[in-house]
Amino acid sequence: MPIERVGHVGIKMRDLEGAKRFYRDILGMKIIGEIKGFAVFFGFQEYPTDIAVVKVGDDAESPYKNQVGLSHIALLTDSFATVKAMYQQLKAHNVTILRAVDHGLSKSVYCLDPEGNELEIYCQVPKVDWRALVKKVEEAKTLEEMMHLVEVPIDLEAMSAD
Numbered sequence: 001m002p003i004e005r006v007g008h009v010g011i012k013m014r015d016l017e018g019a020k021r022f023y024r025d026i027l028g029m030k031i032i033g034e035i036k037g038f039a040v041f042f043g044f045q046e047y048p049t050d051i052a053v054v055k056v057g058d059d060a061e062s063p064y065k066n067q068v069g070l071s072h073i074a075l076l077t078d079s080f081a082t083v084k085a086m087y088q089q090l091k092a093h094n095v096t097i098l099r100a101v102d103h104g105l106s107k108s109v110y111c112l113d114p115e116g117n118e119l120e121i122y123c124q125v126p127k128v129d130w131r132a133l134v135k136k137v138e139e140a141k142t143l144e145e146m147m148h149l150v151e152v153p154i155d156l157e158a159m160s161a162d
Helices: 016-026 080-092 130-139 143-150
Strands: 009-013 030-035 039-043 051-055 073-076 097-102 106-112 118-124
Touching: 009 016, 016 030, 016 039, 016 051, 080 097, 080 106, 080 118, 130 143
Parallel strands: 009 051, 073 118
Antiparallel strands: 030 039, 039 051, 097 106, 106 118
16 A cells, blocks of 8 residues: 655744634645644645644744754645745745745745745646756756756746746
8 A cells, every 4th residue: 555645743832823824824724633732733725734733832943944854844836826836925924035936847936934934835837857857967967067967947927927
C-alpha cells in the first residue's frame, strides 16, 4: 500500500492568536478545529487540515536561515492572477515579503508568517516542458548557472496577471 500524498504540515508557533490572524485573516484559510491554548487546525476547505499550528512556549527560538528542518511551506494557487492578488494582500497587511521569482515551472512569492516560518505562494506555469527544464538544471556547470534557470527575480508590481 503506497503513500498517496502529504496529508498536512504541522508547525510550531508561540502565538496562536497571531497564527489565526495570519492564516485565517490574511491567507483566507478556514479554522477546521482548535484545542484552546494548544493547537489550531487550518484548511482551505472544511476538511481536512492542511496546516496544524501547535503552541510552543513564549521563550521558544524563532526559525533561522541555516537551520536543519523545514525550508518552507508551498501553497498552490489556481493562477498567476491569484499570486499577484495574494502579493497585494500580503503587502496591505505589512507581511514580510522575501522575494518573487519565476522558477520556470512556477511563479512564486515568498513571505514569512508572524513567527518567521517561510511560505511560498505559487502557481504552476501551464504547458512548460518540465523534463527539459530539469535536464538544463542538471547540466548546469555552476550553482550560479543553475540558479539563473530556476530562481529568476520577477517584479509583481510591473507584471500583468496573464
